[in-house]
Amino acid sequence: MAGVTYGTIYAIVAIGFNIIYNATGIINFAQGEFVMLGGMTAVTLSRFVPLPVAILGAVVLTTIVGAVIEIVFIRWLHRPSVLRMVIITIGISILIREIALHVWGESVRSLPYFTGTSVTSIRLGGVYISPQVLWAVGVGAVAVALLSAFFNLTMLGRQMRACSANRDAARLCGINAGNMVTLSFMISAAIGAIGGCVVCPITYVHYDSGTPLAIKGFTVAILGGLGNSTAAVGAGMILGILESFSIWVLPAAYKEAISIAILLLILFVRPSGIFGSAEAARLKEF
Amino acid sequence: MARRYSMVAAFAGLVVAIQVATYLAGAPYHLTQLTMTAYYSLLIVGLCMLIGYAGQISLGHAGFFAIGGYVSAFLTTHDLAAHKGLRLVALLQKAGMLLERSDLYGGSHLVVHPWLACAAAVLLAVVIAYVVGGPVLKLRGHYLAMATLGFGIIIYRVALGTELLGAADGISEVPGFPLPFGLIISGNASVRVSNYYLAWGLVILGMVLLLNLIQSRVGRALSAVHGAEDAAGAIGIPTARYKLNTFVLSAAFASVAGVFLTHYNGGIGPSEASVMKSVRYVAIVAIGGMANLWGALLMSLVLNYLSLRGYFGTFDDAVFGVILILIMLFAPDGLLRRHILADLKRLASGGASDEEAA
Numbered sequence: 001m002a003g004v005t006y007g008t009i010y011a012i013v014a015i016g017f018n019i020i021y022n023a024t025g026i027i028n029f030a031q032g033e034f035v036m037l038g039g040m041t042a043v044t045l046s047r048f049v050p051l052p053v054a055i056l057g058a059v060v061l062t063t064i065v066g067a068v069i070e071i072v073f074i075r076w077l078h079r080p081s082v083l084r085m086v087i088i089t090i091g092i093s094i095l096i097r098e099i100a101l102h103v104w105g106e107s108v109r110s111l112p113y114f115t116g117t118s119v120t121s122i123r124l125g126g127v128y129i130s131p132q133v134l135w136a137v138g139v140g141a142v143a144v145a146l147l148s149a150f151f152n153l154t155m156l157g158r159q160m161r162a163c164s165a166n167r168d169a170a171r172l173c174g175i176n177a178g179n180m181v182t183l184s185f186m187i188s189a190a191i192g193a194i195g196g197c198v199v200c201p202i203t204y205v206h207y208d209s210g211t212p213l214a215i216k217g218f219t220v221a222i223l224g225g226l227g228n229s230t231a232a233v234g235a236g237m238i239l240g241i242l243e244s245f246s247i248w249v250l251p252a253a254y255k256e257a258i259s260i261a262i263l264l265l266i267l268f269v270r271p272s273g274i275f276g277s278a279e280a281a282r283l284k285e286f
Numbered sequence: 287m288a289r290r291y292s293m294v295a296a297f298a299g300l301v302v303a304i305q306v307a308t309y310l311a312g313a314p315y316h317l318t319q320l321t322m323t324a325y326y327s328l329l330i331v332g333l334c335m336l337i338g339y340a341g342q343i344s345l346g347h348a349g350f351f352a353i354g355g356y357v358s359a360f361l362t363t364h365d366l367a368a369h370k371g372l373r374l375v376a377l378l379q380k381a382g383m384l385l386e387r388s389d390l391y392g393g394s395h396l397v398v399h400p401w402l403a404c405a406a407a408v409l410l411a412v413v414i415a416y417v418v419g420g421p422v423l424k425l426r427g428h429y430l431a432m433a434t435l436g437f438g439i440i441i442y443r444v445a446l447g448t449e450l451l452g453a454a455d456g457i458s459e460v461p462g463f464p465l466p467f468g469l470i471i472s473g474n475a476s477v478r479v480s481n482y483y484l485a486w487g488l489v490i491l492g493m494v495l496l497l498n499l500i501q502s503r504v505g506r507a508l509s510a511v512h513g514a515e516d517a518a519g520a521i522g523i524p525t526a527r528y529k530l531n532t533f534v535l536s537a538a539f540a541s542v543a544g545v546f547l548t549h550y551n552g553g554i555g556p557s558e559a560s561v562m563k564s565v566r567y568v569a570i571v572a573i574g575g576m577a578n579l580w581g582a583l584l585m586s587l588v589l590n591y592l593s594l595r596g597y598f599g600t601f602d603d604a605v606f607g608v609i610l611i612l613i614m615l616f617a618p619d620g621l622l623r624r625h626i627l628a629d630l631k632r633l634a635s636g637g638a639s640d641e642e643a644a
Contacts, residue, residue, distance in 0.1 A: 026428075027428040027432075029431075073611065073615065081618070082427035082428060083343055083427065083431075084614050084618045086427070086428060086431045087343075087572065087610055088610070088611055088614045088615065090345075090565060091607045091608070091610035091611035091614065092607075092611065094562070094565065094603060094606070094607030094610070095604060095607045095611065097603075098603055098604035101600075215432070215436060215439065218432055222429075251447060253443070253446065253447025253448075253453075254443060254444070254447050256439065256443050257439070257440045257447070260436040260439050260440050261436075263432070263436050264421075264436050264437065264440075267421075267422075267433050268421040268422075268424075
């Protein structure tokens with residue numbers, strides 16, 4: 001079941017990538033850092049306040065960080081090139097990681113299990129599952145459902161989609177495109193932080209845990225077709241499960257190398273992803 | 287032509303001046319970090335060629351550096367005595383390509399000669415660059431950045447996870463690299479000055495090679511590829527081949543740097559392959575002016591030296607992160623670019639300076 005847990009967090013990171021990609025056409029390499037930041041902040045806050053409040057506080061704080069990043073680094077750039085954005089977001093991720101290192105040190109932290117303890121298990125159709133896995137999967141599913149409702153049903157979500165489809169046209173309709181981009185950073189920071197909190201009891205959190213997540217999340221985003229959040233969930237599960245099975249074949253030390261090799265393979269063979277259409281991919285700007 | 291070599295001469299003068307200065311100041315130990323800086327600089331000018339002139343980003347060049355360093359370190363330390371029966375080992379021994387070497391405890395090891403190890407290391411790096419570069423360089427933008435980043439992480443993970451390569455400890459006890467005329471590349475304090483000149487001599491050699499390349503037909507073709515890849519292809523430039531060859535060349539530079547620095551340091555660890563190293567190299571190329579070999583070289587000299595001397599303390603990685611962000615926000619074409627004076631004038635006269643290619 002470890003595969004499913006990891007799969008959930010990969011999917012959540014991938015959805016974060018997709019939201020920002022859809023709104024701006026850029027890949028935010030600091031996406032994994034939101035997950036790390038969410039987990040870390042929740043761990044620290046949980047020492048002073050009850051767990052639910054700590055998680056809420058962590059999500060709010062990370063959301064603010066997301067907004068600040070967009071306003072300080074992205075908003076005022078006029079049609080930046082892709083390469084420039086890649087390097088800036090990599091710089092941001094290094095900065096967040098270094099700040100985390102100086103704030104929290106090098107120790108590995110984790111949150112307590114939301115319900116029960118690490119040995120509690122629930123019998124579900126013949127297999128024993130830790131309740132935390134159910135939490136992770138449940139929260140992931142709710143997040144995807146809420147997001148899709150948001151983008152399809154609410155006015156704000158529709159405005160965001162309008163901006164991603166055609167920024168200039170959206171502007172002419174009176175939509176504040178700049179604010180929509182800020183909002184996309186806030187949403188993806190928020191769901192990154194939520195994901196970081198739910199899986200933290202199982203996967204632990206460390207100042208350096210953001211980068212691997214970002215790369216795997218990207219793998220999943222590509223696997224599902226960049227910009228397609230529903231497919232990202234399926235792709236996340238595939239990667240998580242593949243990765244946990246790879247331990248049977250190769251030493252655990254190579255686990256990460258395997259998932260990146262999968263990424264390279266997809267990029268080489270089918271950059272539009274398994275679920276994406278090749279024709280649509282050709283129209284996008286990479 | 288004349289200007290090209292006058293810059294080389296000026297730089298050689300600077301190298302000599304620095305050595306004399308450390309001698310006069312009675313601080314020859316600075317030369318150790320300066321020698322290490324030289325090898326990193328070799329990688330950086332190669333990367334500058336790839337990023338600045340061919341316009342292809344690589345976030346995985348520490349990987350090629352590590353391939354060079356690890357292969358050479360492994361071959362020159364791994365005891366082949368147990369495999370004496372193998373035909374290849376016997377053949378190598380007959381050709382004088384194996385060395386008897388005694389370890390700390392007086393035991394005898396049969397290891398590969400550093401020259402052969404170096405050749406094998408660079409060859410492997412070049413082959414890997416060809417194999418990986420083919421499909422990778424077809425990608426653009428995010429995908430290219432992610433793919434090269436991924437490549438770097440795979441190398442890092444393999445180095446970190448393989449027992450044979452010393453896992454987290456890396457490989458130590460790597461012997462010096464013998465050269466003709468009694469010279470040797472090693473970190474021994476008695477050969478510090480000669481090593482300093484050897485290292486910077488190698489960098490200058492690399493620079494001359496690259497400078498000539500830029501002025502040649504290949505260099506002009508590359509700048510056409512950088513400017514507009516489709517247009518370059520339309521006028522008959524084999525863009526894919528030029529990009530790949532530049533990628534392989536820069537990988538070769540990185541692996542040579544890795545080989546020699548490993549022999550100089552007497553060891554290599556997985557941190558040499560880490561993502562942060564690759565990012566740092568890109569940061570130095572960026573601050574040096576992207577398409578400016580001399581700028582990259584000077585920045586590499588200054589920043590690597592400061593970093594190796596520990597001036598940035600625990601903020602070492604953060605410094606390079608901040609440099610990257612600031613450069614990309616305010617001077618996306620690099621800081622020390624050729625037209626910097628003209629740009630300043632334009633800025634002073636209040637003209638728009640925020641134009642850039644999308």
